[in-house]
Amino acid sequence: MKIPYFPGCSLKTYASGFEKSAIAAGKALDIELVELPRWNCCGVVSSLTKDDLMHHLAPVRNLMRLSDMKTSGLADEDKRLLVLCSMCMNTFKRTNLKVRENSEDLATLNDFMYLEEAKYDGSVDIVHFLELLKEYGFDKISESVNTSLAGLKVAPYYGCMLIRPKEVGIDDAEEPTIFENLISSLGAEPVSWHAKNQCCGSYLTVNKQDTVIKLTRRILDNAQQEKADVIVTSCPLCAFNLDSRQALLQETNPGFEPIPVLYFTQLMAIAFGLDAATYGFEKNKVDPMPLLNKKVFI
């Protein structure tokens, strides 16, 4: 299956391990992620005021780019766009809601971008990789597992953007299970913990570091209380707050024990027994290898 795929800025830079492992894990399942031609940044956050159309331009311009992906033979379909980053997913889905409900807004956006070859008609569905994996079947995913993750305790971190608000979430907003199902299908043990859908502080990491540290501390503490070995996420911003910000936590709390934060696709690549080069751990701040060497690669 060749599906159009939107990487977004983070996956091309500091979250490159997310992309690398996702492409490899997809390939192992016969899912080929075909990069959207001439994509641009989605804008990260959605605009929430009714009259602010300007901030919907970026997602819509991307959605226009799918139009000839099927006819040109690049992909098998052109009505679904696969995304990995939770922030991108949320932003795309919110824009889609806006333009599907307001044809005048869609017309204005199309008019503004009159130089583009294609118009957007609102017909593209945004699909998160986790949703595609669910559709593929978690039982079937188990068949691709070659490395035992038995005994590895994995805390699934949903954060906000994957599940809220309800109109765009991929699972139940309060009690989601999609991550747990994936983790189980990979042979690892999903940890039950209450911080799984608590906010990490998001972009306030730029100007309100203390607030963010407080929130990440709560999340990391809860993961450790529940004896998690690793945390998995699908959001590069959560990963920054939960992983990179642990250095600050260690400075101020000498007893603090670091915990690795992985993208779920990195866990997939390990479970599938893929080449270590596909894990893309170079950018992970808390090195997961010592733990994995102890628990997985015995």
Add this chain to the structure above:
Amino acid sequence: MAKKIKLDDKTQAFQKLVEDLCGQNTAKCDQCGTCSGGCPFVEDMDITPAELMRKVMLGQEDVLESETMWICATCNTCTVRCPRKLDVSKIAEALRQIRLRNEIDQLDIGKISREEIKELPQIALIAALRKLSS
């Protein structure tokens, strides 16, 4: 017994401005406090999300001086829990927009050191710039 509060023209105009921007009918709010109770940022806010809602409902323009709208990071915890299906994050966005459209920024990127900017991923910088500056 129903009790009616009548807003004067000025307060009504402010309330209408916010409601038109975000499409929320603040009169529906019961002041139950569910939003404040679940907000992960509430202890760093000067007024709670429910108070923010209340102030807009009453057209109190001094809500624009509050820090709360700049701290709300649209985590949408309150959005999925409000029994009246209201969305505080949209009220906060409308208030931010009123400020930003008058070029009153909350984030001055020039004040962040080069080292910090180098360390921050673009996903954080772009999001913060879009929400906190004009």
